[in-house]
Amino acid sequence: MSRLKDLEALLEKGNLSRREFLxxxxxxxxxxxxxxxxxxxxxxxxxxxxxxxxxxxxxxxSTTDSMDPGTLTSNMNQNVNWQIRNSLVEIDHNFNAIxxxxxxxxxxxxxxxWTFKLRKGVEFHNGKxxxxxxxxxxxxxxxxEKSKSGAKGYLKNVENIKADGKHEVIFDLSGGSADFPFILxxxxxxxxxxxxxxxxxxxxxxxxxxxxxRWEPGVRAFAKRNPNYWKAxxxxxxxxxxxxxxxxxxxxxxxxxxxxxxxxxxxxxxxxLMKRMPGVxxxxxxxxxxxTIPMRLDQSPYGDNNVRxxxxxxxxxxxxxxxxxxxxxEPGNDHPIAPVNKYHAKNLEQRKYDPEKAKFYMKKAxxxxxxxxxxxADAAFAGAVDAAVLMKEQAKKAGxxxxxxxxxxxxxxxxxxxxxxxxxxxxxxRPIEDMMFSVAYSDGAPWNDTLWSNKRFNELLISAxxxxxxxxxxxxxxxxxxxxxxxSGTVVPMYNQMVEASSAKLAHGPISGHMAMDGMRxxxxxxxxx
Numbered sequence: 456m457s458r459l460k461d462l463e464a465l466l467e468k469g470n471l472s473r474r475e476f477l478x479x480x481x482x483x484x485x486x487x488x489x490x491x492x493x494x495x496x497x498x499x500x501x502x503x504x505x506x507x508x509x510x511x512x513x514x515x516x517s518t519t520d521s522m523d524p525g526t527l528t529s530n531m532n533q534n535v536n537w538q539i540r541n542s543l544v545e546i547d548h549n550f551n552a553i554x555x556x557x558x559x560x561x562x563x564x565x566x567x568x569w570t571f572k573l574r575k576g577v578e579f580h581n582g583k584x585x586x587x588x589x590x591x592x593x594x595x596x597x598x599x600e601k602s603k604s605g606a607k608g609y610l611k612n613v614e615n616i617k618a619d620g621k622h623e624v625i626f627d628l629s630g631g632s633a634d635f636p637f638i639l640x641x642x643x644x645x646x647x648x649x650x651x652x653x654x655x656x657x658x659x660x661x662x663x664x665x666x667x668x669r670w671e672p673g674v675r676a677f678a679k680r681n682p683n684y685w686k687a688x689x690x691x692x693x694x695x696x697x698x699x700x701x702x703x704x705x706x707x708x709x710x711x712x713x714x715x716x717x718x719x720x721x722x723x724x725x726x727x728l729m730k731r732m733p734g735v736x737x738x739x740x741x742x743x744x745x746x747t748i749p750m751r752l753d754q755s756p757y758g759d760n761n762v763r764x765x766x767x768x769x770x771x772x773x774x775x776x777x778x779x780x781x782x783x784x785e786p787g788n789d790h791p792i793a794p795v796n797k798y799h800a801k802n803l804e805q806r807k808y809d810p811e812k813a814k815f816y817m818k819k820a821x822x823x824x825x826x827x828x829x830x831x832a833d834a835a836f837a838g839a840v841d842a843a844v845l846m847k848e849q850a851k852k853a854g855x856x857x858x859x860x861x862x863x864x865x866x867x868x869x870x871x872x873x874x875x876x877x878x879x880x881x882x883x884x885r886p887i888e889d890m891m892f893s894v895a896y897s898d899g900a901p902w903n904d905t906l907w908s909n910k911r912f913n914e915l916l917i918s919a920x921x922x923x924x925x926x927x928x929x930x931x932x933x934x935x936x937x938x939x940x941x942x943s944g945t946v947v948p949m950y951n952q953m954v955e956a957s958s959a960k961l962a963h964g965p966i967s968g969h970m971a972m973d974g975m976r977x978x979x980x981x982x983x984x985x
Contacts, residue, residue, distance in 0.1 A: 528605075534697060570623060817853065962983070
């Protein structure tokens with residue numbers, strides 16, 4: 456019966472649809488043991504209702520936020536982005552690439568030339584009909600020499616984009632890319648009207664289910680339902696208000712008192728109390744999310760791999776999962792590929808806390824007398840400061856001195872991340888290995904936050920992208936995870952579940968683990984059932 460309980464847990468968390476749940480239980484001969492209570496809310500959830508104002512309380516918003524798709528960093532502006540815009544491709548809750556603004560696509564046998572056929576009759580909020588010209592412009596926005604877009608690393612092998620008439624776009628790649636449609640489902644690659652520049656991005660003109668009415672970076676966004684939305688069965692709320700509420704306790708109180716309907720990043724110390732609150736639902740979704748602690752290799756002494764290895768070995772991951780995540784996650788292994796990813800290297804030896812070995816490497820580097828500044832703020836993730844303090848105590852047993860520098864929440868992503876030598880960080884992860892490696896680990900990627908460069912890793916990245924043989928591809932991605940683990944400047948201490956809470960008045964289908972807030976699309980996918 457333990458297998459039945461596991462399946463029931465997945466259903467309740469939204470990781471299985473009702474159809475998938477019934478199929479699996481039937482295959483295991485467990486259908487007769489099912490409780491009817493499991494499906495008490497399913498009929499209601501299956502019939503979306505229109506109306507109401509959804510109020511989201513999100514973490515991580517900053518006054519430096521922008522609605523330029525290339526520079527989206529916080530949960531707040533990422534979520535608003537998909538309220539008001541669409542991508543060519545959508546990533547569903549099963550991590551499949553499905554059509555969005557593109558109605559279909561195909562490629563040459565070597566996966567070097569991809570043709571996307573666009574939906575006809577889709578309108579931007581300003582009344583302009585979307586065409587291939589808008590798609591070509593929107594993707595090229597991330598490719599310029601001076602572009603600082605977070606998607607630039609994904610698109611390095613795009614040699615040319617051209618329109619073939621008004622409803623087809625052709626991508627010519629320098630090498631094969633078996634997963635190219637997934638890349639075009641990235642949240643940066645939403646489609647804007649051709650010619651949009653600078654301050655015009657802040658107007659939020661897109662093709663999405665909601666029209667942006669007001670936008671105060673790091674404070675508030677307000678949007679109303681698009682009456683001409685092209686996507687059937689989505690965008691059910693009349694209005695969405697998105698608030699930046701950095702303090703976890705403030706978000707919790709706002710949900711408890713009905714000031715908001717949805718919050719991300721529940722305080723794990725008190726999640727057991729929130730589960731008892733009447734009228735509140737808590738979800739814990741396993742996805743690709745993970746915490747990282749990047750070191751800038753261009754700043755001394757992090758260029759020495761002995762230092763990097765010492766700091767990785769000085770982290771007690773099991774204790775961090777227990778104390779910081781309260782068990783809502785699992786230990787990381789110093790690479791970013793999550794256990795739910797297709798090519799996760801499950802046989803790669805798990806790194807363990809080893810103070811003696813950490814001390815050996817630090818002594819070898821001649822840095823036992825050095826004090827390492829670790830910059831932290833809870834804007835990075837809930838509990839980041841506590842995690843840094845705990846790491847400081849763990850490192851003491853290895854004779855390693857860590858000074859925790861507490862930074863302001865506001866402006867953390869623009870003033871600390873990728874600026875300070877060592878800091879706390881959070882990644883929502885990516886649905887495929889190529890995207891995660893390309894955006895944060897490949898040589899020259901705009902968001903390579905350690906400035907790490909490994910020749911063999913970069914060779915494998917290009918080879919794996921073009922490899923169509925599944926076994927060979929799995930081996931390549933496994934090798935890349937091992938190289939990251941042993942050489943990169945990134946400590947990956949934990950993979951976390953996304954623990955979020957919402958009003959029991961809200962209903963939804965299966966919840967995506969692709970990103971927080973139901974793949975950042977709760978505004979489009981959820982509705983008020985009561």
